[in-house]
Amino acid sequence: MATDPIHQFQIIDLFPVVKIGHTEIAFTNSAAFMLAAVIGITAFLVGATAKRSLVPSRLQSAAELSYEFVASTVRSTAGSEGMRFFPFVFTIFMFILTVNMIGLIPYAFTVTSHIIVTAALAITVFLTVLGYGLWRHGFHFFNLFVPKGVPIYILPLIIFIEILSFISRPISHSVRLFANMLAGHITLKVFAGFIILMGSAMGAIGWAGGVLPFAMIVALTALETLVAFLQAYVFAILTCIYLNDAIHPGH
């Protein structure tokens, strides 16, 4: 249906890849867009750094800009020690940003509008924080859950709350990105549906009145572009904040 706002999120199997038990793993449109994003990022970065010149070309300066941007984010939130996680954060940021931006193209599929994708990213971050924190600090990592200067009689309660707060991180981390992209794309589609509805219900007057929702779509697309960038940035900066906990757990 043309005006179904949910239709755009449908997963379509393109071709089967492997069959495990009774479950067929297929190459979906979501996987295709992820692959396109990865190829696009790789082509951009390899192409930009192919002939490194002192006076950068436009492509090279774009790549340098994205490097500087992520590097300054990592340095300011996780310290210079956090720079060992720079490749990780840069990959996540570029992937989400590219995927979000591709999703804004009409008829394109938005990979991050599926919570399974954002949850996989958030859980990767969560496990990295947990794994690195335990490897680096051993049992001292759990000091993260024991704030200083708390009276002993409410400490057990506080520890439970801190642990729950820690566990809730991947949930909020993934839901934020997913819900933003989902809500934005549904809004766009609903406003686009208004044009069709008005046109088919009221004829010529309806089509003329369709200018109003159309203007709204233009404005919303601008907003969505901002949101697409902002959410990629927020995801990256929260990754840095969480990684900072793994590097310095409340020392």
Added chain:
Amino acid sequence: MADGTRGKGDRNEPPDDEVALSARLQRLGERLADANRPSENDTGPRSTADASAYARGFRLSTELVAGVVAGALIGWLLDRWLGISPWGLIVFLLLGFAAGVLNVMRAAGVVRERHLTD
């Protein structure tokens, strides 16, 4: 008794009361500014992350919901594994709510982030 004398004073000298009120408001404003200042400095990079109020509002609401959901999930799982239904859900939902509020306060900069406390 203290209330009675204060009430009488209010009625006799309304301008005095207003002066006191405005002084208190000013003090409150100063204290709020003091309380906000360090957190603004600390979350310098974050304030750019929350560039739009929409993103900020969204962040705060998801933080709260995530805490409650995490609590509910753990409570439910404990109920299933230990067969203590419904106590796990009740206790962990409440704890989860507390964790959600803590998340929101951290995200809003009311309570400073853990790694910034020392």
